[in-house]
Amino acid sequence: MSTSTSPALSVLDLVPVRTGQTSAQAVAASLALAERADALGLRRYWFAEHHNMASVGSTTPPVLIAAAAARTSRIRVGSGGVMLPNHAPLVVAEQFAALEALAPGRVDLGIGRAPGSDPVITQLLRMSGTSSDVERFPQHVQDILALVSPEGATLQFTSGGTYDVHATPAATGTPQVWLLGSSDYSAQLAASLGLPYVFANHFSGEGLERALGLYRGQYRPSEAHPEPVTFLTANVVAADTAEEAEARALPQLRAMARLRLNRPMRALETVEEAAAAEIDDAMTPLIEGMRQRWIIGTGAQAASELQSLAQTHGVDEIMVSPIAASRATEALDGTDGRARTLELLVEALGA
16 A cells, blocks of 8 residues: 555654663653653554663563553553563463453554563573473464454363363453564564564664565455555654754664674663763764664654655554653653654644
């Protein structure tokens, strides 16, 4: 499909933790941002799953989704995503069935195949045993689809007989399941299962056209989704001036460069800390490369780039990861730069 109108806007939140900020303050800031997104009319608000990172507070999407659902009234809330190899399918199904009961018709279950952490943390998360086998990812996705449905799932014993399993006893609705990925694998699996699909463009950006082409070309219609459904993610900073946008983007650019260089992670720098820090020769090309893929500028500039991105790839929705860092003088339980990004985009797009 193509779109000649402004794309709908959604939010992906990693719950950034800045210098001097506690986990409680970071979560409070993100929940305030979810409220603002709801008031601005955005379509969805998703929480990511990452572990053991000093600058990321989004470790347990279901808990954060429940809190955001309680603070909002109309926006869809969900995961972007639950990293399924870390969890037993029944646990995920039960959590999201409960969320659907808390916020009927507003819950999205985005599922990913990557672990979302380093090998040590991955092993700790998988100590429950073989239920976390990555190779069984396709079957686990299908298990969740069955378990969260009102009909539930039926187990067939090898010795004969059956056993019915329901994620919740009396479901009247189900969360919408999405597959997430940054490679061909999830695109093809989503196509084969007739599920909505999101390419993690904010994370990689490479292979986007191929993944969307595979998804759309191989799509098998399902009862819930007769046509392929997809949108894109993007890292975005919008500010009242281009200079301010660049300043607020630098802390996150530096953090991602450190991550890719396998350097120790720390809390996200403030704008002032990043401006005063030296950028060494190893970081420079990484920062410059990411800067070319991220959307950074005034509200009008960022909105124009988002609209072009949507039209180029034939989507009617963009999920922005608002990565604007905070200034040292700003409240620790607030997120002025991220909120301003959303406000300026809505203003410029008329969304």
